Amino acid sequence: MKATGIVRRIDDLGRIVIPKEIRRTLHIREGDPLEIYTDRQGEVILKKYSPxxxxxxxxxxxxxxxxxxxxxxxxxxxxxxxxxxxxxxxxxxxxxxxxxxxxxxxxxxxxxxxxxxxxxxxxxxxxxxxxxxxxxxxxxxxxxxxxxxxxxxxxxxxxxxxxxxxxxxxxxxxxxxxxxxx
Structure with missing residues (x-):
């Protein structure tokens, strides 16, 4: 996994903003579905979902x-x-x-x-x-x-x-x- 050095806070509704640079690099568009994974070390992993x-x-x-x-x-x-x-x-x-x-x-x-x-x-x-x-x-x-x-x-x-x-x-x-x- 590659660290980006970007830190974001979760808002009161549980949302987090994925920075524009990362969205552009990974071709994540508004409305794209993301899968959410967790592991035992407490990491949360977002992956583009392909229906x-x-x-x-x-x-x-x-x-x-x-x-x-x-x-x-x-x-x-x-x-x-x-x-x-x-x-x-x-x-x-x-x-x-x-x-x-x-x-x-x-x-x-x-x-x-x-x-x-x-x-x-x-x-x-x-x-x-x-x-x-x-x-x-x-x-x-x-x-x-x-x-x-x-x-x-x-x-x-x-x-x-x-x-x-x-x-x-x-x-x-x-x-x-x-x-x-x-």
Whole structure:
């Protein structure tokens, strides 16, 4: 654990303010859920909670099913990291941080299509040199909140995306959002 040197007091309602610098560094946004852990030494640990991360194995199986049918590389991510991947070795992308363009698409709650001819290109990861073309990004929304995305990728950057791929991604992300609401 890394000490920050920052000390804060708890107010009369039991609240504590997490400094802006820490929130910015850890990408904690207003309204983000945090899990609270304690240990025997009296430490209180706050950890970003990923509701879609709870799907774990289910998200992986779902990604594999879409890959088998659509033949596109499939990523499922929360608002920070890739939590499931199919179509590539898992070590290549699993648990890697998504790029700011993907974060913005998730926040905007609208499906986007990558199109090299119009310059509408998206970078999947932060600080990674990748040879993947982001074809479709479809945000996963549960109870009105954007919680992640289903992303179709290809190793061929000249691929033409049809309405079928867009519908596959939108149906998949909608289904995952409904799973999270149950």
């Amino acid at each position: 879609i991360g709870e799907l774990g194995k289910f998200a992986q199986e779902y990604a594999e099913s879409i890959f088998q049918m659509a033949k596109y590389i499939v990523c499922i991510c929360d608002r920070d990291n890739i939590i499931a991947i199919s179509g590539l070795p898992k070590k290549n992308l699993l648990n890697k941080k998504i790029g700011p363009q993907i974060e913005k698409v998730i926040e905007n709650r609208r499906t986007v299509v990558g199109d090299k001819s119009t310059g509408n290109e998206y970078t999947l990861l932060v600080d990674e040199d990748e040879d993947l073309f982001v074809c479709v990004i479809s945000p996963i929304v549960a109870q009105g909140d954007p919680i992640g995305a289903l992303i179709l990728l290809s190793e061929d950057n000249n691929i033409k995306i049809t309405d079928n791929e867009v519908k596959i991604a939108e149906i998949g992300s909608s289904f995952l959002g409904k799973q999270m609401e149950q």
